[in-house]
Amino acid sequence: MIELKNVSKMYGKKKSVFLALDTVSCRIQNGASIAIVGKSGSGKSTLMHVMSGLDRASSGDIIIDDVNLSDLKQKAVDSFRNQQIGFVFQSFFVQANESCYHNVTLPLEIDGLTGAERNRRVEAALAQVELSDKRNSRASTLSGGQKQRLAIARAIVNNPTILFADEPTGNLDSTTGQHIENLLFKLNKESGTTLIVVTHDDELARKCDTQIYLKDGRIDRVEGHALQNQESEGESS
Amino acid sequence: MKLRDIIKRAARSLKNAKARTILTSLAIAVGAFTITVSLAAGAGARQYADKLIGSNVNPKVLFIVKDKTLFGTGSAQSGLREYDPDVGTTTSGATIKRMTQKDIDALQKRGDLEFITPTYSPQTRYLRFEGSDARFTAEVSSYDPTILSETAAGSLPAQGKQLNNTDIVVPESFATTLTDKKIIHAKTDLIGKSVTLTIAQSQTTVTADEIAAAYASGGQTAVAALTAPQTTELKFTVRALSKRSATSLSGSNVLQISASQARFIAEYTTKGTDSYQKYLGVTALAKTGKDPATIKTELEKKGYAAQTAKDLQSLIFTIVNTLQGIVAGFGVVALIASIFGIINTQYISVLERTREIGLMKALGMRGKHVSRLFQFEAAWIGFLGGIIGAGIAIVVGTLMNPWITKKLEIGDGNHILIFQPLPIGLMILGLILIAMLAGYFPARKAARLDPIEALRTE
Numbered sequence: 001m002i003e004l005k006n007v008s009k010m011y012g013k014k015k016s017v018f019l020a021l022d023t024v025s026c027r028i029q030n031g032a033s034i035a036i037v038g039k040s041g042s043g044k045s046t047l048m049h050v051m052s053g054l055d056r057a058s059s060g061d062i063i064i065d066d067v068n069l070s071d072l073k074q075k076a077v078d079s080f081r082n083q084q085i086g087f088v089f090q091s092f093f094v095q096a097n098e099s100c101y102h103n104v105t106l107p108l109e110i111d112g113l114t115g116a117e118r119n120r121r122v123e124a125a126l127a128q129v130e131l132s133d134k135r136n137s138r139a140s141t142l143s144g145g146q147k148q149r150l151a152i153a154r155a156i157v158n159n160p161t162i163l164f165a166d167e168p169t170g171n172l173d174s175t176t177g178q179h180i181e182n183l184l185f186k187l188n189k190e191s192g193t194t195l196i197v198v199t200h201d202d203e204l205a206r207k208c209d210t211q212i213y214l215k216d217g218r219i220d221r222v223e224g225h226a227l228q229n230q231e232s233e234g235e236s237s
Numbered sequence: 238m239k240l241r242d243i244i245k246r247a248a249r250s251l252k253n254a255k256a257r258t259i260l261t262s263l264a265i266a267v268g269a270f271t272i273t274v275s276l277a278a279g280a281g282a283r284q285y286a287d288k289l290i291g292s293n294v295n296p297k298v299l300f301i302v303k304d305k306t307l308f309g310t311g312s313a314q315s316g317l318r319e320y321d322p323d324v325g326t327t328t329s330g331a332t333i334k335r336m337t338q339k340d341i342d343a344l345q346k347r348g349d350l351e352f353i354t355p356t357y358s359p360q361t362r363y364l365r366f367e368g369s370d371a372r373f374t375a376e377v378s379s380y381d382p383t384i385l386s387e388t389a390a391g392s393l394p395a396q397g398k399q400l401n402n403t404d405i406v407v408p409e410s411f412a413t414t415l416t417d418k419k420i421i422h423a424k425t426d427l428i429g430k431s432v433t434l435t436i437a438q439s440q441t442t443v444t445a446d447e448i449a450a451a452y453a454s455g456g457q458t459a460v461a462a463l464t465a466p467q468t469t470e471l472k473f474t475v476r477a478l479s480k481r482s483a484t485s486l487s488g489s490n491v492l493q494i495s496a497s498q499a500r501f502i503a504e505y506t507t508k509g510t511d512s513y514q515k516y517l518g519v520t521a522l523a524k525t526g527k528d529p530a531t532i533k534t535e536l537e538k539k540g541y542a543a544q545t546a547k548d549l550q551s552l553i554f555t556i557v558n559t560l561q562g563i564v565a566g567f568g569v570v571a572l573i574a575s576i577f578g579i580i581n582t583q584y585i586s587v588l589e590r591t592r593e594i595g596l597m598k599a600l601g602m603r604g605k606h607v608s609r610l611f612q613f614e615a616a617w618i619g620f621l622g623g624i625i626g627a628g629i630a631i632v633v634g635t636l637m638n639p640w641i642t643k644k645l646e647i648g649d650g651n652h653i654l655i656f657q658p659l660p661i662g663l664m665i666l667g668l669i670l671i672a673m674l675a676g677y678f679p680a681r682k683a684a685r686l687d688p689i690e691a692l693r694t695e
Binding site: 081 | 239242246249250253592593595596597598599602606688689692
């Protein structure tokens with residue numbers, strides 16, 4: 001379970017303070033699919049960064065499966081991100097000059113796993129995104145859809161508890177985007193990984209169990225189910 | 238993250254930027270080349286010097302003098318000295334204390350020295366070769382039986398044996414002069430021919446009474462005879478022509494005669510002067526099983542100064558090391574220039590790969606490991622540069638060696654460039670460390686990148 005308690009994030013100093021997140025609180029069940037929706041500047045990316053341990057909250061607690069991220073040291077946060085979180089980005093961020101294999105194995109290398117274990121897991125992840133035949137091809141030779149599938153393979157190779165997808169279909173045509181969406185939801189259903197999609201695409205958002213709408217750093221409204229005890233937007237105002 | 242995986246990833250990213258990697262490596266290769274050559278030249282020069290000393294100086298030899306200043310720096314000024322009849326002047330003008338027969342007797346008594354020979358300085362007026370009246374001048378020295386020199390013609394006695402009193406060894410170059418002057422037909426014709434040395438006693442001071450007595454008895458001619466230096470002639474037979482060798486110094490330009498003849502000439506020419514039976518120094522050999530170095534320290538305690546073959550070697554090595562240092566210095570300057578090349582390249586690499594770094598950090602890679610990744614890239618560049626530079630140096634050096642050897646006339650079989658694996662290996666190791674140091678600042682920049690900022694870069 002992911003639990004946010006009065007999470008705020010501020011940028012800048014004293015006079016030019018910008019409040020990117022303003023006392024956000026919510027609970028997300030494991031295995032759910034959540035969409036964080038909002039216009040640009042609404043704080044949806046910041047929320048994702050704070051929830052995933054990429055960034056630290058200025059105040060408040062992020063508790064993931066009884067671990068409070070705010071209490072962890074940087075080394076522990078890095079390790080948490082490495083083992084528990086998967087990331088899929090809008091612009092793929094695959095290493096173009098590396099082979100598919102070396103792209104996918106990166107999180108496992110960082111974790112310090114042995115070669116045999118890495119091999120086994122990479123093969124499995126590539127099979128899940130149907131890229132087994134591209135194992136030794138350079139990432140630069142892949143099409144956009146294939147690159148995003150490769151990025152997904154890299155995101156799931158460490159069997160994460162939470163998979164973050166930041167505008168996963170933003171750079172793809174609708175057919176390919178559809179394919180990627182299906183793949184993400186399939187992984188969410190089959191392996192029980194919590195899927196958190198950050199998007200401004202309503203169509204994609206509605207495919208998720210729950211939609212959290214953000215506005216000016218606050219939760220504007222929540223639709224769907226799978227959120228428990230939502231302390232909604234009213235509390236802070 | 239495991240070190241092995243970091244090193245592998247570093248190697249792969251370099252492979253992906255081949256042109257940049259090779260160009261940066263080449264900058265280091267220039268330094269590596271220069272240093273490798275200086276190492277090889279140093280090793281070659283030392284080996285050559287070893288050979289030179291080995292074929293000219295017996296390793297057990299000691300040169301013993303009474304005056305330490307003889308081994309000191311020649312240009313150093315010293316104050317006035319009190320008169321001492323044992324003090325003489327060297328050819329270079331320095332005043333030194335000489336060895337006397339008493340000193341030689343003391344050395345004889347020690348029992349750990351053999352072949353104790355004073356350095357006679359036999360002075361000759363002129364010499365004539367059989368079949369010609371032409372007069373020549375040449376330096377004469379006593380034959381050193383401890384070294385077996387090469388001959389161009391004739392034969393020398395076995396090692397340890399002196400020449401006979403009528404034997405003389407003539408340098409090959411003298412024979413060349415004689416053939417040029419058509420005194421002999423071929424160089425080998427000189428063997429068995431006689432050589433006459435004319436020596437003169439040093440002028441004695443005559444008193445007025447002596448002059449008066451001489452004038453009274455024989456007139457003007459008797460006075461002239463009295464004041465004219467007394468001369469005598471010594472006849473020798475040419476036994477051998479000493480060969481001009483690249484590594485041999487002895488006998489290269491002096492006539493060699495037996496020690497007793499040298500002594501006779503020296504005593505004849507110095508009779509009645511302060512220099513009579515006084516010697517610049519004494520050469521002696523340490524007996525088998527005795528260390529020349531220990532004898533040296535013992536002699537020094539007794540007020541003598543001594544020089545061993547090792548001292549001579551270290552003197553030459555000091556010169557070689559200085560020259561080698563100068564060449565290596567150029568290499569180091571080239572390396573310093575290449576360090577900035579590495580820093581620049583790595584900074585650009587960090588900038589270019591901002592997103593990659595951001596991704597790695599997002600995936601949980603620690604700053605320390607990101608920093609290591611870039612430092613190992615720099616290390617690979619250093620390694621490549623070292624290998625390329627040393628490789629080119631070895632190939633070029635090996636190809637050039639015969640030509641250089643010929644140009645320098647250091648004799649066949651001697652190589653002035655000797656490539657030794659250990660110093661080259663250490664140099665490459667050093668280059669890797671230097672490259673890693675150079676990569677430190679770019680690596681630190683990479684480690685400090687904020688992953689969120691880095692991933693935002695499009």
